[in-house]
Amino acid sequence: MTLQPEDFWSFGEWLLRPQAFLESALLQGVVLIALAILVGLLVGYLVSAVRYGPAEGFYAVARAVRDLIRDDLPGTSPRRIVALARLAYKEAIRRRVLVVVGLFLVGLLFAGWYLDPRSSDPGRLYISFVLTATNYLILLLALFISAFSLPADIKNRTIYTIVTKPVRATEIVLGRMLGFVAVGTLILIPMGIASYFFVTRGLQHDHEVADIQELADGRFEGKLSYDQFHEHTFTLDPPAAAGEPSLGLTDAVRGHRHVIRQLDGKYVIGEPTGALRARVPSYGTLVFTDRGGNLDFKGIDVGQEKARGGYSSAGIARLVGVAREARRLEYGYVEGGGGSLGSAIYSFADVTPSRYPDEEGIPMEMSLRAFRTVKGDIVSGLRGSITLRNPDNTQLESNPINFVVQEYDVSEERLPRQIEGTDGGQVRMLDLFEDLVTPDGRLDVVIRCLDGQQYLGATTSSVYLRPAESSFAWNLFKSYVSIWLQMVMVIAFGVMFSTFLSGPVAMVATFVCVLLGFTAERIYDIRYYMDKGESMGGGPIESMVRLLRQDSMTTDLDVDAIAAKVIQGIDAGLIYTLDVIATSLPNLPKMLSTAEYAASGFDIFGSLLARHAVATVGYVIVAFLIGYFFLKTREIAA
Amino acid sequence: MAIDQSVTSAVAEPKTSSGTNSGVVIETRNLTKVYRDFWGRRKVAALKSLDIEVRQGEIFGLLGPNGSGKSTTIKLILGLLFPTSGRVLVFDQDATETRKNERIGYLPEESYLYKFLTTDETLDFYGRLFDLSAEERKRRIDELVELVGLQGARHRQLREYSKGMTRRVGLAQALINNPDLILLDEPTTGLDPIGSRDMKDLILSLREQGKTVLLCSHQLSDVQDVCDRVAILHQGELKELGRVTELLKVQDVTEVHARGLSEAAKQEIAEVIKRHGGTVESIDNPTATMEELFLNIVRESERRPGARRVTSDSAAGDQGQVKAEAKS
Numbered sequence A: 001m002t003l004q005p006e007d008f009w010s011f012g013e014w015l016l017r018p019q020a021f022l023e024s025a026l027l028q029g030v031v032l033i034a035l036a037i038l039v040g041l042l043v044g045y046l047v048s049a050v051r052y053g054p055a056e057g058f059y060a061v062a063r064a065v066r067d068l069i070r071d072d073l074p075g076t077s078p079r080r081i082v083a084l085a086r087l088a089y090k091e092a093i094r095r096r097v098l099v100v101v102g103l104f105l106v107g108l109l110f111a112g113w114y115l116d117p118r119s120s121d122p123g124r125l126y127i128s129f130v131l132t133a134t135n136y137l138i139l140l141l142a143l144f145i146s147a148f149s150l151p152a153d154i155k156n157r158t159i160y161t162i163v164t165k166p167v168r169a170t171e172i173v174l175g176r177m178l179g180f181v182a183v184g185t186l187i188l189i190p191m192g193i194a195s196y197f198f199v200t201r202g203l204q205h206d207h208e209v210a211d212i213q214e215l216a217d218g219r220f221e222g223k224l225s226y227d228q229f230h231e232h233t234f235t236l237d238p239p240a241a242a243g244e245p246s247l248g249l250t251d252a253v254r255g256h257r258h259v260i261r262q263l264d265g266k267y268v269i270g271e272p273t274g275a276l277r278a279r280v281p282s283y284g285t286l287v288f289t290d291r292g293g294n295l296d297f298k299g300i301d302v303g304q305e306k307a308r309g310g311y312s313s314a315g316i317a318r319l320v321g322v323a324r325e326a327r328r329l330e331y332g333y334v335e336g337g338g339g340s341l342g343s344a345i346y347s348f349a350d351v352t353p354s355r356y357p358d359e360e361g362i363p364m365e366m367s368l369r370a371f372r373t374v375k376g377d378i379v380s381g382l383r384g385s386i387t388l389r390n391p392d393n394t395q396l397e398s399n400p401i402n403f404v405v406q407e408y409d410v411s412e413e414r415l416p417r418q419i420e421g422t423d424g425g426q427v428r429m430l431d432l433f434e435d436l437v438t439p440d441g442r443l444d445v446v447i448r449c450l451d452g453q454q455y456l457g458a459t460t461s462s463v464y465l466r467p468a469e470s471s472f473a474w475n476l477f478k479s480y481v482s483i484w485l486q487m488v489m490v491i492a493f494g495v496m497f498s499t500f501l502s503g504p505v506a507m508v509a510t511f512v513c514v515l516l517g518f519t520a521e522r523i524y525d526i527r528y529y530m531d532k533g534e535s536m537g538g539g540p541i542e543s544m545v546r547l548l549r550q551d552s553m554t555t556d557l558d559v560d561a562i563a564a565k566v567i568q569g570i571d572a573g574l575i576y577t578l579d580v581i582a583t584s585l586p587n588l589p590k591m592l593s594t595a596e597y598a599a600s601g602f603d604i605f606g607s608l609l610a611r612h613a614v615a616t617v618g619y620v621i622v623a624f625l626i627g628y629f630f631l632k633t634r635e636i637a638a
Numbered sequence B: 001m002a003i004d005q006s007v008t009s010a011v012a013e014p015k016t017s018s019g020t021n022s023g024v025v026i027e028t029r030n031l032t033k034v035y036r037d038f039w040g041r042r043k044v045a046a047l048k049s050l051d052i053e054v055r056q057g058e059i060f061g062l063l064g065p066n067g068s069g070k071s072t073t074i075k076l077i078l079g080l081l082f083p084t085s086g087r088v089l090v091f092d093q094d095a096t097e098t099r100k101n102e103r104i105g106y107l108p109e110e111s112y113l114y115k116f117l118t119t120d121e122t123l124d125f126y127g128r129l130f131d132l133s134a135e136e137r138k139r140r141i142d143e144l145v146e147l148v149g150l151q152g153a154r155h156r157q158l159r160e161y162s163k164g165m166t167r168r169v170g171l172a173q174a175l176i177n178n179p180d181l182i183l184l185d186e187p188t189t190g191l192d193p194i195g196s197r198d199m200k201d202l203i204l205s206l207r208e209q210g211k212t213v214l215l216c217s218h219q220l221s222d223v224q225d226v227c228d229r230v231a232i233l234h235q236g237e238l239k240e241l242g243r244v245t246e247l248l249k250v251q252d253v254t255e256v257h258a259r260g261l262s263e264a265a266k267q268e269i270a271e272v273i274k275r276h277g278g279t280v281e282s283i284d285n286p287t288a289t290m291e292e293l294f295l296n297i298v299r300e301s302e303r304r305p306g307a308r309r310v311t312s313d314s315a316a317g318d319q320g321q322v323k324a325e326a327k328s
Helices: A011-016 A025-052 A054-075 A078-094 A099-114 A122-156 A158-163 A169-202 A432-436 A472-498 A503-532 A540-549 A561-584 A588-592 A594-600 A606-632 B006-010 B070-078 B099-103 B119-129 B134-148 B163-174 B193-208 B220-226 B244-248 B263-275 B290-303
Strands: A209-214 A220-224 A233-236 A246-250 A259-263 A266-269 A279-283 A285-289 A332-335 A343-348 A362-366 A369-372 A383-389 A396-398 A401-404 A411-415 A418-423 A426-431 A443-449 A454-458 A463-469 B024-036 B042-055 B059-063 B085-090 B104-107 B181-185 B212-217 B229-234 B237-243 B253-259 B279-284 B319-325
Touching: A011 A025, A011 A606, A025 A054, A025 A561, A025 A606, A054 A169, A054 A606, A078 A122, A078 A169, A078 B119, A099 A122, A099 A169, A122 A158, A122 A169, A122 A472, A122 A503, A122 A594, A169 A472, A169 A606, A220 A246, A233 A259, A285 A332, A332 A343, A332 A443, A343 A463, A383 A411, A383 A432, A396 A432, A401 A411, A418 A432, A426 A432, A443 A454, A472 A503, A472 A588, A472 A594, A472 A606, A503 A561, A503 A588, A540 A561, A588 A594, A594 A606, B024 B070, B024 B212, B042 B070, B042 B212, B042 B237, B059 B070, B059 B193, B059 B220, B070 B085, B070 B181, B070 B212, B099 B104, B104 B163, B119 B134, B119 B163, B134 B163, B163 B181, B163 B193, B193 B212, B193 B220, B193 B290, B212 B220, B220 B244, B229 B244, B237 B244, B263 B279
Parallel strands: B059 B212, B059 B229, B104 B181, B181 B212
Antiparallel strands: A209 A220, A220 A233, A233 A246, A246 A259, A259 A266, A279 A463, A285 A343, A332 A454, A343 A443, A362 A411, A362 A463, A369 A454, A383 A396, A383 A401, A383 A443, A396 A418, A418 A426, B024 B042, B024 B085, B229 B237, B253 B319, B279 B319
16 A cells, blocks of 8 residues: 555645645645535526526525525524434335345355465455445445436426425435435445454454474474465474463464463463554655665655556646646665665654553564566565664764565564664664754664665655554444545435436436546546647547547647637646546545555544545535525426 | 496405404415426416405405305415415515414315324424413313314324214314415315304304304305305406405395295285286295204204104294286
8 A cells, every 4th residue: 555645745835735725635635615605696696697587596596695605504403404304314214225234244154165275365355345335335226216206206206295394405315415424324325344353253254273393492493284275384383381272373374373372281372463453554755875875765666656647636726737746656666785875764753652662672563665677685685774874973873674576465573672783883782762863853864775786665654663552443343434424425426416406317327426426537637738838649539539530549639720629628628627527526546545545454534534524524514505596496296 | 237337346445343443464466377398388377467455354355166265265365375466465575484484374285194193193283383382282182172072082093084084184274273264175075064054154254253264165155155245266366356245246136134024914915016017936835954953953952862854844834925017
């Protein structure tokens, strides 16, 4: 999992972007709400002007605004909202939407057949399976229940008996949303509980001791039986005293270990541990140095690594053309070998004994990549070294700790409390917190590659300290909260569209919104190349022309100048429009990727959920206002 | 049949015979509704320049064939449709105001209710929409279930109901807020004669409580039985407006009802009429209406279950009817 710049922002940074307010979520939200209101008023005016004439049209729009502020918002009654919400809820329940839960459970029963038990990381596989399945199922359900209800009421005219009561349009819209959210929640809870047990029980397994022999130092070494498509080796310490059990630990295979106890010749193999984790990482900042030792912020680009994208984090700044560049973070590489001074320097803050109380040292985890320009010794893997350094006094430096890069896997290291190092050319034992960490808690960790002509890839999120571990159940709960928020968003959009579109059309419209959210980065990318004037096949019309003429993407458009101008003009219009739409839609893929944290065994940090929650509230407000406006100005009986 | 045209003009100066005050509850001014298609093209003018006033405490009937604009008028009054031109005022507020609904009860043409709710749930739901407190809702629901006679079916889903029963639930929901103005769209359709009679009695009792009722119907007998005033619509235009009693009165025909007359006496009366220059149109025994007959049978059967009714030919035989036309 490669984290992107915005993932490191705190909630406040995300909301306000102190250095770049144009990129702030707050500004994006305010602009979006203002835009929705403005467009709503304009469209409303145009429609009523066509219908009643320019002056009357103005009054009609003014009346709707006045009604909202004077009557409908203050007159909105919680009791009526609850009544309408209960109605929507009962309707959905009596339409047997709970069948979905049953389907999900049946799906889980059979899922075991299709989840590869030989996977190298079954925990990840199981978690991402349940989360993805729940997510798509719930979004689909939200789409269906929210889009069809109001149009059905209008079609059956049951709405007549509602709107002839003192019911505000605000209450109808809010009531629906609340009712469906209640239904969705009711469905999500059993799914979450079932998922938890599916994952924990699914990873449960047992081994037996297959082979054991005594070593020279009195310890034992052995092998466990081949079960669940894997086996472990283990070491067993001799008992501390007679009558005490001897304890041992297996190696980590497929993300887990077993604890072994031996007493009176009987072995007890413990449950798998370490497969379901929720690491709480503490990230640092990363700079590179090139082979000459000069500072370099991105590291070496080895090609095919720097994916484009990540535009969306720039918010409005990108839309108005202030921030253009793609900002996706990818691995930068460090050149290895004796002659290279290349390194990746991580600066960690807040490194204090109270945060890392473990006497054995500070836990540090790494997931680095390797790039080889010569084959080298492929079996032993790429070697690297870790050096701890005092950021204020670079003369204080530990001796290197060597390691072998485990690609596509997380390896754990301990930064020892006492380590031999150099203090201005003098070799002595250094104390981690006394000598290497500054009084305000900063520490530099320097990663180097030891093999010549080989490169070590690192990104900000690939090396981190791990001050704490959170519980897996809690983490799973948080991923479900994220799914819940996405559901709320889809319901709000569904209800909004259903106030003025028929059921199927409202569903498709909501679906398109979700889909556009997923293709947003592509659209931003096209816009980027269009702004830069680089030919990458152009917009939709140009692409079509190229397709029909069987022209290459990278050549100039081979039509006469006027036609090219027209085509590119239309394309620009289309792309800019799509850009505006995509920027105003919720960034669902970002929310969806929250599951990735749980699957990779990282704690979903609170600020991420808070961000999603605030964004959801913002979109619900927009959907509510638009829905209100359409319902209010609509002739119910027409 | 000549209908007195002067009645129409008499409406301008309202007669408050039933002792109610003449406060205007509904007023339509030059009300026009043109239905348009999606592209704004004119499809049909459903209502053309309607001017009516419904006064407090009266039962006002909208009468007309299908497609004459009755339902459109009701929907405009309720704010379900917006007028193309003209205005509707209900309790002196614009019809699109939500607050007017506090005092309105509406029984739609067909009972547009949620089929998955039970009677109690339905009434409770609509009670909540009026922001009634829990005790108030319970009290009203008990009263109304009693009133419309659905005591035995309170916990059954509406999907299991017959049309008449749904109609009763519909009526109960229309009265949940104890409204001042009740709009009834075809109140007796789908009801059996007893239900229909009950409905009409209920409408009359509502008037006694000082409420205003607007109903639209094409069941002429309903309108005749209960309405104080009617407006007759045809093709979206108001054709006639006035008090039912006066609209229906045939001014140049005299009707005398008498009991216990001999044949000779009837002859004599005929001669008296002739002498005064009138023509005798018929001297006849009146026939009861089918409704009366049916209701009598049912009442009898309820009093003496199991027994077949014995037809007595003399039931109406002793009642003579004289219909004469006075030549003016």
